[in-house]
Amino acid sequence: MRFTRLRFLILASGLLAGGGCTPQGAPSFPVVGAYFPDWMVCGLIGVAVAVGLRVIFLLTGLDAILSFRLFTYVAMGVIAALTVWTLVFGP
Template sequence: MHSHRPTHAHGYLRAALMSSLSMTMSACSASPSRNILGSYFPTWMVCALLGIVFVMVVRGVLVKTGVDASLPVPVVVYLCMWTAATLAIWLVWLA
């Protein structure tokens, strides 16, 4: 019978895999967060909430001016507007 013994290449491959996994997992510990009323929230969550507030204000303006009624697919338009606002807030806040 042939016994399976790990070779040096197998050991190096395993060490490389383990070190790359540990580096990727340690990158998550330094995510930007904000202290709000004593609790830390991820910055992306704060930006997403601010994006929702921005879109609600813009929708109010569009409803008052009558533009909202002429939008072809309002859900998609507002979703794209929310995404753009969230990413813009993220860029301005963290840059």
């Protein structure tokens, strides 16, 4: 009895979730003939921003007062990547 109920719930959830998948294609754009996904570009921008901010913080002396350097730079890179994703590729 339990197994039948579980199968029904799995089937029902699959049918209800089926409307979210649309055949629009992957969010990508051509660069020199190859298609690159948008998230990869946003990730590279996030890494570049984190490295750039590290250089700026080292030059200004702010790096010395940071307690969690790795987490700070990762968070700044993620924030930059998500901002680019929202502004450029968002709805």
